[in-house]
Amino acid sequence: xxxxxxxxxxxYPGLKPDRCAKSNVVVVDxxxxxAFLEMAKTVDDGFLRKTTVLxxxxxPNGHDPAAPLEALGLVNLWVFPSLETLIARLDxxxxxxxxxxxxxxxxxxxxxxxxVKTALSxxxxxxxxMTEHRGSLRRRVQCVHCKGITENVTTNPAKCSHxxxxxxxxxxxxxxxxxxxxxxxxxxVPGEIPEIKAEFL
Numbered sequence: 787x788x789x790x791x792x793x794x795x796x797x798y799p800g801l802k803p804d805r806c807a808k809s810n811v812v813v814v815d816x817x818x819x820x821a822f823l824e825m826a827k828t829v830d831d832g833f834l835r836k837t838t839v840l841x842x843x844x845x846p847n848g849h850d851p852a853a854p855l856e857a858l859g860l861v862n863l864w865v866f867p868s869l870e871t872l873i874a875r876l877d878x879x880x881x882x883x884x885x886x887x888x889x890x891x892x893x894x895x896x897x898x899x900x901x902v903k904t905a906l907s908x909x910x911x912x913x914x915x916m917t918e919h920r921g922s923l924r925r926r927v928q929c930v931h932c933k934g935i936t937e938n939v940t941t942n943p944a945k946c947s948h949x950x951x952x953x954x955x956x957x958x959x960x961x962x963x964x965x966x967x968x969x970x971x972x973x974x975v976p977g978e979i980p981e982i983k984a985e986f987l
Contacts, residue, residue, distance in 0.1 A: 792956075792957045792958055792959075794957075794958055794959040794960070794961075795957045795958075795959055796895070796898070796899075796917075796959055796961075798898065798917040798918050798919040799916075799917070799918075800821070800916075800917075800918045801821050801822065801824075801825045801890055801892055801916050801917075801918045802825070802916060803825055803828060803829045803833060804888040804916070805829070805833065807836075807886055807887065807888035808836065808884070808885075808886030808887065809836045809837070809838070809883070809884075809886065809887045809888070810833070810836060810837040810838065810887070810888050810889075810890065811837075811838050811840070811876070811879060811880075811883070811887060811888070811889050811890070812837060812838070812839045812840070812890040812891075812892075813839075813840045813841075813872065813876060813889075813890065813891045813892075813893075813897065813901045814839065814840075814841055814842075814891070814892045814893055814897075815841070815842045815844065815869070815892075815893035815894060815897050815921065816842075816843065816844055816851050816893075816921070817892075817893050817894065817920035817921030817922075818891070818892030818893030818894075818897065818918065818920045818921070819841060819851065819854065819855060819892075819893075820920065821892035821893075821918045821920050822839065822855075822890070822892055823854055823855070823858075826858055831859075834858055834859070834860060834861075835861055837860060837861075837862070838860075838861075838862035838863075838864070838879070839855060839860055839862065839863045839864070840864050840866065840872050840875060840876055840879075841855055841863065841864065841865050841866065841872075842866045842867075842868065842869050842871075842872045842893075842897070843865055843866070843867065844867075852865045869896065869897060869900065873900050873901070873904055876901065876904055877904050877907075877908075880904065880905060880908040880910070881908065883908075888914075888916065889901070889905055889910060889914070889915045889916070890915070890916040890917070891915060891916070891917050891918075892917065892918040892919075892920055893919075893920055893921055894919070894920070894921045894922045894923075894924060895919060895922075895923065895924065895925055895926070896924065896925070896926045896937065896938065898917050898919065899926055899961075899964035899965060900926075900964050901915070901917075902915055902917070902961055902964060903961065903962070903963065903964030906961060906962065912961055922940075922986075922987065923940075923985075923986040923987060924938045924939060924940050924986050924987070925938075925939045925940075925955065925965070925966050925986050926938075926939070926964060926965040926966065927939045927944060927946075927953065927955050927965055927966050927967070927968045928960065928963055928965040928966070928967055928968065929946040929948060929949060929951060929953055929968050930967055930968065930969050931946075931949060931951055931969075931970060932946065932948050932949040932951075934946060934947065934948025934949060935948075935963070935965055936948070936953075936968070939955060939966075939968075939986060940984055940985070940986045940987055941982050941983060941984050941985065941986070942954065942955045942982070942983055942985040942986070943955065943968075943971045943979060943980065943982060944968065944982075946968065951970045952970070952971050952972060952979050953968030953969060953970065953971060954968060954969050954970075954971040955967075955968050955985075955986070956968065956969065
């Protein structure tokens with residue numbers, strides 16, 4: 787149920803370098819990496835020297851996805867096997883960051899959602915984070931009934947991984963928890979569930 791008019795639906799305007807920032811923290815996955823590489827072509831070495839990149843490489847697929855980032859000669863490039871480990875490092879990094887640090891996130895919505903959620907917990911205003919969506923449309927979804935989070939949702943409706951209810955995945959979004967909202971789709975007529983469609987590939 788895509789509802790673009792819903793005000794809480796995130797908007798990702800794209801990465802643009804903030805040349806006035808004292809330092810930069812960039813969080814990307816394999817798809818978001820390309821957005822950062824495109825931005826890197828527009829900046830000088832001084833910008834890259836004060837930039838820390840956190841990269842989640844995902845499962846191995848025969849080549850090194852970090853190689854294009856390593857070719858930039860970044861002083862601080864951290865590569866992680868999973869989004870969970872990356873977010874743990876980001877949390878620690880933001881806890882010691884100073885005023886003048888600019889945060890960027892590029893990749894799929896779960897990555898951007900968790901980066902924004904983590905930044906909010908450190909007092910970063912969400913509108914100050916540079917974001918760009920790249921890659922899969924899969925979503926993090928919170929069941930409004932049991933409050934459980936189901937990761938990597940690609941279908942609508944989708945089954946809650948906690949309570950088992952079939953959820954209508956809405957475009958209503960919570961930055962605080964970094965997830966879209968899912969409501970029981972057969973609450974009025976139990977068992978009456980529409981065809982499951984792949985909407986968020």
